[in-house]
Amino acid sequence: MTLPAESIIVRSRKAASPMANRETPFIFNEWYVAAFASDIGRDLMPRTLLGKRVVLFRTLDGTAVAMDDRCVHRSFPLSRSTLEGDTIVCNYHGFRYDARGDLIQVPSQKACPQGIGIRTYPLLEKGPLLWIWMGDAERADESLLPDQPWTRADDWRCTRDYFLHPGNYVSMHENLLDLTHLSFLHANTIGTPDFAPAPYKLGLKEGHYSLVRSVIPTRLPEVWSRSTGIHGDTAARIITSEFLSPALHRVGGRYYDTALPEHSRPTFHIFTAHILTPETRNSMHYHIIHGRDFALDDEALGQAMHTGLIAAFQEDVEGLGALERVLDSADEQHYEISVASDAPAAAMRVHLKRRAELEQQRLGA
Numbered sequence: 185m186t187l188p189a190e191s192i193i194v195r196s197r198k199a200a201s202p203m204a205n206r207e208t209p210f211i212f213n214e215w216y217v218a219a220f221a222s223d224i225g226r227d228l229m230p231r232t233l234l235g236k237r238v239v240l241f242r243t244l245d246g247t248a249v250a251m252d253d254r255c256v257h258r259s260f261p262l263s264r265s266t267l268e269g270d271t272i273v274c275n276y277h278g279f280r281y282d283a284r285g286d287l288i289q290v291p292s293q294k295a296c297p298q299g300i301g302i303r304t305y306p307l308l309e310k311g312p313l314l315w316i317w318m319g320d321a322e323r324a325d326e327s328l329l330p331d332q333p334w335t336r337a338d339d340w341r342c343t344r345d346y347f348l349h350p351g352n353y354v355s356m357h358e359n360l361l362d363l364t365h366l367s368f369l370h371a372n373t374i375g376t377p378d379f380a381p382a383p384y385k386l387g388l389k390e391g392h393y394s395l396v397r398s399v400i401p402t403r404l405p406e407v408w409s410r411s412t413g414i415h416g417d418t419a420a421r422i423i424t425s426e427f428l429s430p431a432l433h434r435v436g437g438r439y440y441d442t443a444l445p446e447h448s449r450p451t452f453h454i455f456t457a458h459i460l461t462p463e464t465r466n467s468m469h470y471h472i473i474h475g476r477d478f479a480l481d482d483e484a485l486g487q488a489m490h491t492g493l494i495a496a497f498q499e500d501v502e503g504l505g506a507l508e509r510v511l512d513s514a515d516e517q518h519y520e521i522s523v524a525s526d527a528p529a530a531a532m533r534v535h536l537k538r539r540a541e542l543e544q545q546r547l548g549a
């Protein structure tokens with residue numbers, strides 16, 4: 185078999201791979217999205233984040249709180265308990281906790297044991313997102329937040345959605361870093377046949393991996409030709425996929441009509457924040473914010489774009505769920521090969537594995 189010069193083939197066996205996969209421990213010292221801020225209120229909301237059961241709620245003054253979803257007495261879930269003012273009363277034997285997680289009352293005795301409580305987690309609310317830090321609390325630095333100001337900017341319009349995705353978060357990052365799959369997995373939604381063979385540029389900076397693919401000229405899929413008004417086969421479609429943190433991936437699209445003069449043609453920007461929070465090793469919370477910088481007041485157009493995109497993301501959810509089931513039956517002989525356009529994804533996976541191993545070493549130290 186003859187390979188094109190730019191191809192690389194790297195075989196990796198499941199056990200020996202230096203790349204993160206679903207067996208790799210989670211990275212805890214990182215901001216992840218716990219929920220959309222609007223999802224949290226005066227109900228006790230359970231959610232499993234990075235394999236840990238957490239309960240989320242708001243105090244009477246609106247402050248969001250996250251704590252382990254487990255009473256210290258006999259492990260009854262606090263999410264099935266009662267929120268009274270700013271305290272939670274366990275619905276099993278009535279232990280009461282304040283919003284800092286401190287145990288403040290044991291109903292069967294006068295004295296309450298001191299210094300006992302539930303672990304709480306640092307939270308940060310930024311626009312539509314509620315971020316959580318599940319690692320060492322003293323390292324929860326706001327400057328590490330992969331904030332996306334466009335998601336709340338006046339000159340952008342955004343819609344949002346959520347999937348409980350039946351796959352590992354590493355495979356979703358990989359899916360997003362090489363959109364070759366648009367021509368295949370999304371052939372009936374947002375893909376076109378010329379996307380996969382189009383030229384691309386790689387970015388391999390440590391912790392920031394990207395792939396920019398330029399499809400020029402092309403005919404846009406219907407959802408984007410309708411929203412941008414660029415019909416025919418003279419469109420430019422430039423897509424930038426960026427890994428910004430273990431919790432966040434941004435895909436930015438730039439569209440224009442090459443048939444129009446360069447100095448006067450409009451350029452349309454469409455961004456999507458793919459917000460990935462591991463739930464278990466083979467499931468994740470998948471929050472999506474989808475934005476545009478044009479037709480700001482056209483709600484119907486925004487809704488049509490959203491519907492079209494979510495139909496495509498459903499294909500990812502189903503496709504990666506199917507992939508996960510193949511991995512369920514993989515044995516020690518299982519291997520995968522990588523090719524040239526996998527380079528950013530492979531580097532990203534090595535980065536994730538290295539960070540996970542460093543955290544494990546610190547925990548064991």
Ligand code: FES
Nearest residue numbers: 255257258274277
């Ligand atoms: S399990 Fe909560 S009070 Fe007993």
Ligand SMILES: [Fe+2]
Nearest residue numbers: 359365370500
């Ligand atoms: Fe996809």
